[in-house]
Amino acid sequence: MKNSKLFWTITIFSFVLFGLFNLFRQGEAETPKVPAPPQVAIDSTKCIAPADSMRANHMQVLYKWRNSSVRTGHRVHVAANGSRFEKSLNTCLGCHDNKLFCFNCHMYANVKPKCWNCHLSPMETP
Amino acid sequence: MMNQQRREFIKKTAFGVLAGFGAASGLVPAFSLEKTILPVWDETPVSGKIRWGMLIDTRKCKKDCQICVTACHHEHNVPHFKTRKDEIKWIWKNSYKNIFPTATDQFVTSDVLNRSFLALCNHCVDAPCTRACPTEATFKRWDGIVAMDYHRCIGCRFCMAACPYGSRSFNWQDPRTAIHDPSLAYPTRQQGVVEKCNFCSDRLVRGLQPACLEACPEQVFTFGDLNDPQSDIRMLLETTVTMQRKPELGTKPSVFYII
Numbered sequence: 001m002k003n004s005k006l007f008w009t010i011t012i013f014s015f016v017l018f019g020l021f022n023l024f025r026q027g028e029a030e031t032p033k034v035p036a037p038p039q040v041a042i043d044s045t046k047c048i049a050p051a052d053s054m055r056a057n058h059m060q061v062l063y064k065w066r067n068s069s070v071r072t073g074h075r076v077h078v079a080a081n082g083s084r085f086e087k088s089l090n091t092c093l094g095c096h097d098n099k100l101f102c103f104n105c106h107m108y109a110n111v112k113p114k115c116w117n118c119h120l121s122p123m124e125t126p
Numbered sequence: 127m128m129n130q131q132r133r134e135f136i137k138k139t140a141f142g143v144l145a146g147f148g149a150a151s152g153l154v155p156a157f158s159l160e161k162t163i164l165p166v167w168d169e170t171p172v173s174g175k176i177r178w179g180m181l182i183d184t185r186k187c188k189k190d191c192q193i194c195v196t197a198c199h200h201e202h203n204v205p206h207f208k209t210r211k212d213e214i215k216w217i218w219k220n221s222y223k224n225i226f227p228t229a230t231d232q233f234v235t236s237d238v239l240n241r242s243f244l245a246l247c248n249h250c251v252d253a254p255c256t257r258a259c260p261t262e263a264t265f266k267r268w269d270g271i272v273a274m275d276y277h278r279c280i281g282c283r284f285c286m287a288a289c290p291y292g293s294r295s296f297n298w299q300d301p302r303t304a305i306h307d308p309s310l311a312y313p314t315r316q317q318g319v320v321e322k323c324n325f326c327s328d329r330l331v332r333g334l335q336p337a338c339l340e341a342c343p344e345q346v347f348t349f350g351d352l353n354d355p356q357s358d359i360r361m362l363l364e365t366t367v368t369m370q371r372k373p374e375l376g377t378k379p380s381v382f383y384i385i
Contacts, residue, residue, distance in 0.1 A: 033335055033349060033350055033357075033358065034330055034333055034334065034335050034349075035333065036333030037167050037331065037332065037333055038167070038168060066277060070273070070275050070277070071265065071275060072170055072171075072268070073167065073170060073171040073267070073268050073269075074167075074169070074170040074171075075167050075168075075331070076167070076168050084168075114316070117316035118276060118313040118314050118315055118316050119313045120310065120313065120314075125310065
């Protein structure tokens, strides 16, 4: 009985302390040292191009994406229908979430791109 | 046996938690997430507008502390090879004599000689490595960062010969075999490419400061825009005497030291 009282006292006390701590932390909000990127609506329910053209041209799209995002810093792709996508492998894989999406075709066609030498493949991510 | 299972369980849990964090920060999209608003830079950045720089206050840096090194190497999946030849380093510590071999001061105090000094890529204005690279795999970015495009690196190691600071390491082996604590925040490299510090360009694009700075408990680092006269780093450069590594070479490093 005594023990459980002690337990509750400590729990409530620590909650109050935590709350106070957070209050004070919000007070001392600093100006960010590194500018935060603006929010851009990214709609991953649409495809960036019709499936046929992606099937034929996804490698060129990926090549353009990696060059423009790595080398010129332009990170947003605007599709023909005006929707916007972040130029990232995660954009593709976020929608095509079947872990074998890339591998099925590539294994059939015996194509061995080197993406997963460095990037984490969908098979390696949890 | 029991222990082995426990290890596996902990590993898997840790990975799951990591993925959760990744999804929360928009890094690894949560699968079957439909509409998201990601923070993304919508325009092509203006070249030369920003010049990122770093100031290291060596007075505050504890000699045997390796927190920033560990944090950086974990975040960027830098492999940990035991042998000197295979060693990969993005940020490391060394003595005054090794970090400032051409400093002309004659009677250096024993305090300074006993300190350890952090070294990383200097992100020089006039970077010799970018001139040596035959494929433009290493190049000067719009924001002053000397970046590596690992897609283009052919592993010729001209840049390693050109860099006067030893900031570059070559992957003689497959680095994935030596990453014991993988991070989902950044890709790994592959065998046969050169790698180095990227000034946390992967974090800057998310509006975060470099990993070493964030990990440091002593506030050794100051990071900011050297082109902005009002930035913290410029204020400090204005008020304190600073040093650079091998300034006589004219590479104009973006990393400064308070001795």
